[in-house]
Amino acid sequence: xxxxxxxxxxxxxxxxxxxxxxRLAVRARSVTELASELPVSRPAVSQHLRVxxxxxxxxxxxxxxxxxYAADPxxxxxxxxxxxxxxxAALTTFKMLAEAEPQESE
Amino acid sequence: xxxxxxxxxxxxxxxxxxxxxxRLAVRARSVTELASELPVSRPAVSQHLRVxxxxxxxxxxxxxxxxxYAADPxxxxxxxxxxxxxxxAALTTFKMLAEAEPQESE
DNA sequence: GGTAAACGTAAGTAGTAACTTACCGTTCGT
DNA sequence: ACGAACGGTAAGTTACTACTTACGTTTACC
Numbered sequence: 001x002x003x004x005x006x007x008x009x010x011x012x013x014x015x016x017x018x019x020x021x022x023r024l025a026v027r028a029r030s031v032t033e034l035a036s037e038l039p040v041s042r043p044a045v046s047q048h049l050r051v052x053x054x055x056x057x058x059x060x061x062x063x064x065x066x067x068x069y070a071a072d073p074x075x076x077x078x079x080x081x082x083x084x085x086x087x088x089a090a091l092t093t094f095k096m097l098a099e100a101e102p103q104e105s106e
Numbered sequence: 107x108x109x110x111x112x113x114x115x116x117x118x119x120x121x122x123x124x125x126x127x128x129r130l131a132v133r134a135r136s137v138t139e140l141a142s143e144l145p146v147s148r149p150a151v152s153q154h155l156r157v158x159x160x161x162x163x164x165x166x167x168x169x170x171x172x173x174x175y176a177a178d179p180x181x182x183x184x185x186x187x188x189x190x191x192x193x194x195a196a197l198t199t200f201k202m203l204a205e206a207e208p209q210e211s212e
Numbered sequence: 213g214g215t216a217a218a219c220g221t222a223a224g225t226a227g228t229a230a231c232t233t234a235c236c237g238t239t240c241g242t
Numbered sequence: 243a244c245g246a247a248c249g250g251t252a253a254g255t256t257a258c259t260a261c262t263t264a265c266g267t268t269t270a271c272c
Contacts (some may be wrong), residue, residue: 007119013119014222025191025196028196040262043220043263044261048261049221063148065216066217067220070200071200072200082156083186084186086223087186089131090182091179092178093132093134093177094179097176137249146231147231148251149233150232152249152250157252168239168257170248171238172239173248
């Protein structure tokens, strides 16, 4: 059910969004705090956070008038698994090709 | 030197490109062969392959009139490392938050 | 209850990205 | 040498994305 995931790949492709996520992975922060650390406006941060939230990459916790965002490992799981698959497959294929053509000398 | 990397994140964010890469990770293929397996034209595949190549995610080997593309682990390395950093950081922060607020009941 | 802070959303814009068709160069086979 | 296969690039179009400013809503505080 939780596995709809609006594509964590696309969500983390944007540099600003990746920067936001990396900061939230270290420590939870409010929207205004994030905006103060970044070269974009606060609404821009809100929009990025929505994308991250739709990808299950962040969670929100209301705290008075502020909303504290934190990184959520859930959205990362599938992506991480797929990347590991890519990695091992690429490594295997790469090694096979390297053995198949042992040129380099001569 | 090889470590310029045109952002593997952005390169793999596109679904078609990710599909191309996943196929090349399993087995090397020519451009035409890739195009025949995908719902896009051959030039589109060529363009995707260029992006993947700029990100060091694929390599080419000429073979007669064909060009055989294969997945290259190089472009994946940095991205994989960064993702692992995200993962462990997110996990740690997530656990800390979970312990800090043991509500759920009441 | 009024004010201020925090945040989300609407509306509009500029830049980019993915795709198509058309064209050109290169390599192999006969 | 000629024709065909293969593939990269140019040009053009459409769609989306990241951003801004403006506005409305909610919560806290006095």
